[in-house]
Amino acid sequence: MIIGFGFGSPLMALLMLIITASLSYFIFKAIRGRQVNHDGRFHGDYIDVYPEQNTEEVKAQMRDYYQEQRRHAREMMREYDLTDEEIEKRIEQEMKK
Incomplete structure (x- = not known):
């Protein structure tokens, strides 16, 4: 998922890429953090x-x-x-x- 790829100045595209990467990372960590281990505890x-x-x-x-x-x-x-x-x-x- 890339937001704003190819729009505006290269600096704006880089900023949007960093924002998109951080959003993806936090969504992944939120989903992964909800999984339960075999002993009933959450990952992490x-x-x-x-x-x-x-x-x-x-x-x-x-x-x-x-x-x-x-x-x-x-x-x-x-x-x-x-x-x-x-x-x-x-x-x-x-x-x-």
């Missing part, structure tokens, strides 16, 4: 937003989250870290189906 929320929560509790929740992500990554690695022979076997099995 920080621990400081929830002062009533114990910081140790928040740390424990974050630690659990990252440990779960690490476990999931290792599980995916075991499933998809295949040798060439294993890949050929899987291809043959899928072709037989």
Whole structure:
């Protein structure tokens, strides 16, 4: 979306371009800021937003989250870290189906 492209002096066109870019950015940030994370918080929320929560509790929740992500990554690695022979076997099995 470009407002006033090609109208008036080059300085006016540049000013309109900057205004348009800033409007687009703020609209994007407003829309993106309303999306909710999987834990019920909005994107961009920080621990400081929830002062009533114990910081140790928040740390424990974050630690659990990252440990779960690490476990999931290792599980995916075991499933998809295949040798060439294993890949050929899987291809043959899928072709037989």
